[in-house]
Amino acid sequence: MNAFYLLLGSEGALADRALAKLQAQLKEEKAESTTIDASDAQVGDIADALAPSLFSERRALIIKDLQDLPEDSKAEVTRYLDQPDPTMTVIFVHKGGVKGKALLDAIKKIKPEIIPCDAIKKESEKEDFVKGLFQDAGRKATPGAIKAMVGALGTDLRELQSAVSQIALDAPAGAIDEAMVDKFHQGRIETTGFDVADATIDGNLPVALITLRSALETGTDPVMVTSAIAASLRSLAKVSGTNRGTKSFELAGQLGMAPWQIDKARRQLQSWTPRGIATAVEAIAKADADVKGASSDPIFALEKALQTITAAHGQR
Numbered sequence: 001m002n003a004f005y006l007l008l009g010s011e012g013a014l015a016d017r018a019l020a021k022l023q024a025q026l027k028e029e030k031a032e033s034t035t036i037d038a039s040d041a042q043v044g045d046i047a048d049a050l051a052p053s054l055f056s057e058r059r060a061l062i063i064k065d066l067q068d069l070p071e072d073s074k075a076e077v078t079r080y081l082d083q084p085d086p087t088m089t090v091i092f093v094h095k096g097g098v099k100g101k102a103l104l105d106a107i108k109k110i111k112p113e114i115i116p117c118d119a120i121k122k123e124s125e126k127e128d129f130v131k132g133l134f135q136d137a138g139r140k141a142t143p144g145a146i147k148a149m150v151g152a153l154g155t156d157l158r159e160l161q162s163a164v165s166q167i168a169l170d171a172p173a174g175a176i177d178e179a180m181v182d183k184f185h186q187g188r189i190e191t192t193g194f195d196v197a198d199a200t201i202d203g204n205l206p207v208a209l210i211t212l213r214s215a216l217e218t219g220t221d222p223v224m225v226t227s228a229i230a231a232s233l234r235s236l237a238k239v240s241g242t243n244r245g246t247k248s249f250e251l252a253g254q255l256g257m258a259p260w261q262i263d264k265a266r267r268q269l270q271s272w273t274p275r276g277i278a279t280a281v282e283a284i285a286k287a288d289a290d291v292k293g294a295s296s297d298p299i300f301a302l303e304k305a306l307q308t309i310t311a312a313h314g315q316r
Contacts, residue, residue: 001025002113003084005091008104009117013157014129015093017136018115019062022091031058031089038069046076052085060089067100074103081110120157123256126150130160134176137168144178151256159227166224193220193228200306201232201268203313208306222291222298229284229309232268236277239265276315283308 005022007015026033034049041063049061063069069077080090092112094104108114120126127146134141141149149163171180196215199208215225238255239262248262255262283305290301 001029001089003086003089004107004110004112005089006107006112006114007091007093007117008096008114009119010095010097011117011119011157013161014117014120017133017161018117019091019093021136023062026058026060026089029058031060033060033062035062035064038063038065038067038073041069041073043072044076046073047079050076050080050085050088050090053087058087058089059085060091062091062093064093066092066094066103067097069100069103077103078106081106084110123150126157126160129157130164133161133164134168137165139168139171139176140174141176142178145176145181148178148181148258151258156227156230159231162221162223162227193224194232196225196306197228197232200229200309201236201272201313203271203310205307205310208310209303212302212306216299222302223288225302226284226288226291226305229305230281230288232265233277233281233284235261235265236269236272237281240269240272240274240277271314273315276312279312279315280309283312 001022007018009015023033036045036049046061046063053059063077084090092107094100096118120129127143127150130146130149131141134146149160149167167176167181193215196208196211199211212225216222235257238257239251242251242255242262244266248259248266251257251262252259257265287301287305289295291298295301
C-alpha cells in the first residue's frame, strides 16, 4: 500500500466504501490500525499514533473529518509529512471545501493517492456505484436489477448501500435480476419498513405504531424503517411537481420511478400539502439521525417521528 491516501469529497457513502476497501487491504497485511476523529483529537494524539514503532510492524492511522482538526493538532500532521515512517500508512478523510484548506494543500504536495468522493447525481454514476456494491458483496446483478435499485432508492447512496447489502444476503444464488429486486421491495422490505411507511403516509398513527412494533419484533432494522418513510416522502415530492394529465408510464423515465409508484404517490398526494410534506421530511431526517446514533432511544425517536408525520397529513 501507499504511504498516504486522501479520501476527498462530501459524499460519505463513497468515502465509507473507499475506506472499507483500504481497511481490508490493511487487514490482509496484518497492519495495526488506529482511527482518530479529527474533531475529538487532543494535542499529542496524532503525534503518538505516528511515532515510530520499536518493532517495525505495519501500522496505519486513519484521520476522519480532517477538515475539523483543531489548530493545535495540525502541526503534528505537517511535521510528519516531511519525515514519514516507511512502516506507516496514513489515510486522510476530508469532506472538501475551504475548511482546513491549508493543511489539505500541504498534504496534496506530498502526492498522496487521491480517491475522489464527490457527490454524484447522474443516474449512470449511481448505477456504477450500485454495480460496484454488488461486486464488493461478491454478487452479480443484471443491468435491469441495478436500474431498479437506483429507481427505488437512488437519491440517498447510504440507503442504496443498505438495500444492496440486504438483497445480496437474501437473494438466492446466481445473478440478481429485476424480478428479484421487485420481490425484495414488495416482499421483505415492503411487509416491514414500507408497511410502516404506508400507514404513516396515510396519516393512520395507530396502525403505523402497531406495524412498527411488528416490524421491529421480526428483525427489521430501524434504519430500514426511516429509509422506507423517506423514500415514500421523496416519491410524493417528485410526483407533486408533475402534470396530473401526464400518464404515469410517460413520467417513469423522467422521475426514475416505476409507473405503479407514481400512481400510488398520486393517490397519497390528495391528502398532502407542500407544508405538510416539508414538516414530514424534517421529522424523518431527524429520526434518521437519531436511529443512526444521535439518540439513546432510537425506538422512541421513531415513534415520535410517526406522530409528527401523521399529524402533518392533511396539514394546511
